[in-house]
Amino acid sequence: MKKFFIIAIYFFTFVSFICAKNERADLNTSVISETLSKDANAIIRNNEIFFEYISPERGILTEKMEITILNEKGKEHGNFSYPGDKYRTLSDFSGAVYDSQGNLIRKLKKSEIVSSEWSQYLASGDVHYFMNIDPVMYPYTVVYEYAVEYKNGILTFPAFAPQSSPDIAVIKSKYELRVPENTEIDIKVFNAEKLQKAKNEKSIDFYIAEINNRAAIQEETLMPDQSNYIPLILARPVKFIYDKVPGQITDWNSLGSWQYNLWKDRDLLDEPTKQKIKDLTAGTTSDREKIKILYDYLGENTHYQNISLGIGGYQPMLASEVCRIGFGDCKGLTNYLHAMLKVIGIKSNITTIKSSESSKSIFTDYANFTQLNHVILQVPLPDDTLWLESTNTEIPFGFVHNEIAGHHALVLSEKESKICTLPDYPDSLSIDKNVSNISVSADGKATGKTTNFSFAKVYDDFCYIAKEKYSDQLDKMRSMIKLPNADVFGISMKETKSSLPCLAVDMSWNSSMYGTKTGTRLFLPANPLRSGEYNLKKKERKFDIEILDGFRDVDSLHLTIPENFVVEAMPAPVNIKSPFGDFSSSIVAKENNLLIVQNLNISRGYWKASVYPDLLAFFEKVNSTYKGKIIIKPKE
């Protein structure tokens, strides 16, 4: 009888966990506070993440989610999605959808889950699980619970990041990590309280964290990186086994050392290849020139493709194999370049780096595998250090490209891996410059010649145009002229691929109506090549301001107006300075020749939200000056 009773308890507890109730009065949406749901498109009512770490080769994740979708924009947050792979498989799933009163609309079954191996790479081992839930009426609540089995390769514990999108508010979200007693783990907490540690009788250590009542975040232009305000907990075991390779990582040095060992002795090339490399570089005694020859050789004979299966995600393909098949990913291609340099006695170091457009730094006090996502090659020379990108040798030799310049990197070594920062370019070097000669006739028609120069970072963003089809180049240059009627009919490009690269584009153009004509007057644009920067909102600012990279927009236009015309009105000179940069505009008229010079300099930096009104005022003046008009009319 007792046995039956115990089984019955188990059964009912189990069933109540898995079976959806017909009514969940607690999910009624009218109880959600206004302040919390303001700005939110979805709100997490309750979220619990449990990770049970049993051994380096076994773990179980269970997550329970109850999320209310408030409107159409939040629809995607109601969908279930889990990125698995060959070491992590979805083992259980159940769920339900409730209406705004908490009445059951329908149940969600494991059989409805779609799994896909789709990947943009050649082969990846990814298995993506998802289920899309169609909304009936807003608001509605999606509830689900699922379990994932981790088998092998537990390099990091599941992260705690309940506010996965800024438009999600959180009422309650709990994180619990269970590890065998005294397991060493490394934790970092952002924008949340520290984890509480507890022990229990069964020799298990518990780490618990909880966040409550977090409002959604309204995104603002030029916000700092999200690690500044989104709650996040990263945790990982210090000792692990990945695809049969054990490791123990306490800091960046030990992580570098582990990776270094995966790369060791994989850089051997066969004799004919070695001879070829020696032959290719025989014509010069300069090390720098030899490196450039091999850098170009790499680009001409290989292409990028990614095969990351198992340890192949961290260990490079053998250099001899990359040489043989002619393709590889960033690890394989870097390994091959490193091997080639080794043949001619040039030492180079494998460097892992964070390649990202939104942030340059990593957490120097917290080492893990997710922060560094790319591999490049450091080549220290007596006067200089080269940082070579093996996946794209079109990048000018010696130029550090935008996705890595100024970024944190880990140079791998057997015992002394160090975090360093790559060189960056001062804002004053990233120039976008226009030099124009324009001639307007009395009927409003104009002909012009413009040369556009892009330097350094501006070059890196724009150089793609040199490889486009001619008709696409024409279209792109035409879009730079902000006139309703204009034709670009001749383009020539000159690319200087030095360590401070530049692209110069000459274009000849004309316009059947340069500006507008009213009666005898002509309203000419002061600068038809600029339309202003940044769409800044006039609201009160909450977040600090961060400009990652500054730049300079430099324009000089020689404008010739018809002989019998005179300037009636033109914009006054402007000279403004702000913490973010400065701007000047001057128009000088000498008979029928006008010289318009406008310079905008923006500096990188970080400022408190309180200076936002200054930022707004600065750009309002810049944008309206660019829109200025010069009015000319015939002499009386």
Next chain:
Amino acid sequence: MKRFIFPFFFLFFLPLVIFSQNFSLKFGSVTEDELNMKAYEKDTSAAAVVLYDIGNTYYIYSSDFQVVTENSRKIKILKQEGTKYADVELIYSASDNNSEYINKLEAYTYNLENGKIVKSKVEKNYIFDEKSNKTYHRIKFTFPNVKAGSILEFKYKRTSGRYFDIPDKIMQEDIPIRYISYEILIPEYFIYNIESRGYENIKAKNEIQRQTFTIISNVKGYTVSCSSNKSTYSMTDVPALKDEAYVWNLDDYRSAVRFELNGTKFPNSDYKPYTNTWADIEKLLKENSEFLTNTKKSTSLDEAIKINKTGSNDKDNIQTIFSLIKGKVKWNNEYSLFENEPREAIKKGTGNNAQINSILISTLMKAGYNAYPVLISQRSSGKLPYSYPSIDRLSTFIVGVDGFDGKAYYLDGSSDYGGVNMMPVDLLVERGYIIDDTKTEKWVDLTNLANNREIYIVTGKLDKDGVMKATLNHYLSNEDAFYFKKDFKESKDSAEFIENFETKHDIKISNVNLKGMDMLSADVENTMEFTKNYELAGDYIYINPFIFRDITSNPFTSSERKLPIEFAYPYVYNYTATIQIPENYTISEMPSAVRIVLNDKQGSCLYNIAQNGNSILVNYRFNLKQTIFPHTDYTAIQGFWGQAATKNNEMIVLRKN
């Protein structure tokens, strides 16, 4: 006239005779000219060119018919950017019934190194099979040792159990093709409708060939001999297809040959039509949709039937029914041709447009109206074939209703922001097919169902500081109203919507009143009070009287165009402003009135401006009357828009006395 007969062996040699240089169409044979080639002379900017693509489709029989396609392809990489063509993926379906498989895949890279031809093979362990979802798999591989100058050649064989479904043969890509040929041998048992698409000329040839199959029936095997039709399609120097703005669906213009099964006639059986007439399509639909059978069982909304018909307006009645049904079943963003289980949709509270439409038709019929499906292919799905009825190309249907007033009204379940004759533009196609026995005219043009218009009436007073205080009465009708309501609903909140409006027109709004924003309304009324700042320059104030501009810049900037120009819908944009100028100012200069037309009757732009006492009166009317224009009209369209854009930007000069 004596017919010129082409001997068979000439057909074999003819392709080689076309090229002055030495190119090989034989798999595994790479010539020096091919390896030395530095550019494709007809398009020197091409990063890669397909040297040949040769395909061959035929039927085999083993326990059932199967379709086999063999394809071989040779690509020349001309520039570094072209190396992306080294990545190949072959999609095949592996669902339980009628699955496909790909085999006999061979791929090689050829490079010229120190005068020698070096051949590299794609190895088996570098060929991957990805299960993309329950139905589709992708075979993925990349060629080794690819660089500028490499020749990549591969071939494979695809066998499919779907013998009634021959995929389209695409004959134009985003890189140029030097030579493409496709041969298809179809036994007389299968009758296909075949249609070519695209601007480039596809050479077609047909001939009859005999084929034999061994067919097992009731344990007995016997050989049948049949007459098969061999069609060969070929093209040389096919230019790359470039996407342009204002095109509903680029694939409508891509050179291709399309096949659709018309019917089958097997030995000792009757002819079994699939869909060779619209009556057949109708029959097939009836088998899969309960509303077409119009029985008591078809799902309808009871309360909607009880509306009062006598003495009230058709349009109102129809809309009331529509609104009730939309209230019960929310559209789930999906379109469908077949409406399985509309009852499920009512239970779930959400459904695709076909389910909502079927409930709508049944309910309208029960309420005494003649309602029927109008079959279409959405704009985004491509245009229906012209030469034959096609069920494969249909993507969905909308609802047509005949009012007692004799007018026809159209609706669709996906319309969240409009009632009658207002729906997403994707459904406003030129040809919809009506399934209704009472109608003799079966085709209907849905591109111009209602008068789409946007009217701005501004009354403003300008002061000597260049600040104008004004009121706006803004009216939108039909499609314009639809999209205004949609933008509003999709904005985060009304504050964001207003802010976007302010930024777009550079005004500051102090008061807003919106009317007619409910789903069914075809007329939206937006009343606003706002101010606008103008630049002062000494004694002058310069104002652009166009506060709410229609055309700020000319979107047609390309120098030439190959594809037609397809607009969303015909519309009228009307702008009227009365601006009172400050007391001690006079009008120094004013823009001139103008009348521009597009090709006489397809569009017009009228601009009138006059002084009346101390006010300026502006009246602007832009009318686009046609939706689709051939590419030969591009220059006229470019000029028309350019002139209109100029007028939208012209200034009035006021001078202090």
